[in-house]
Amino acid sequence: MPAKAAWLLKSEPDAFSIDNLLALPQKTTLWDGVRNYQARNNLQLMQVGDRAFFYHSSCAVPAIVGEMKVVAVAIPDVTAFDPGSKYFDSKSTPEKPKWFSPKLKGTRKYVKILTRDQLGVTVLKNSLLFRNSRLSVIPLTAAEVKVLDKLLAVGETA
């Protein structure tokens, strides 16, 4: 069994925040609406049990604000089939789906968030979070996760 992977998932808090997620009945959601191939490919690589960090983007203080766990691998993104959805894509059909959504469960909201500023002075500086600021689903290396855990441990005792 390979070690569990870790991911960073971006969401605009105005659209869907960590609080929105944790307020859901099962704290669970299908991660839909992603319309970028690189991000899509990453969504499809997610395995049950993988860790996922929730990142608030396009807001006053961009930061990792909590954590989730993958509870189901990606299934076709149904919002792409719905003409009424702003994520509708006529090129994606139930027969030939183009976009996918894994299921994520919120597990934790941080007391102290990890701001983009903080992350920028760690090894995360070399991650896709900084090298490709537009990518919304980012794989994290074990070394990067280690740094995050360290920062979190400090936050708890501070």
Added chain:
DNA sequence: GCCAACGTTGGC
């Protein structure tokens, strides 16, 4: 609100 970086589209 601005703008840089990047992805996508479409004409050729």
Added chain:
DNA sequence: GCCAACGTTGGC
């Protein structure tokens, strides 16, 4: 298959 035009993301 190239590349200009355009649209979007997201930090600031």
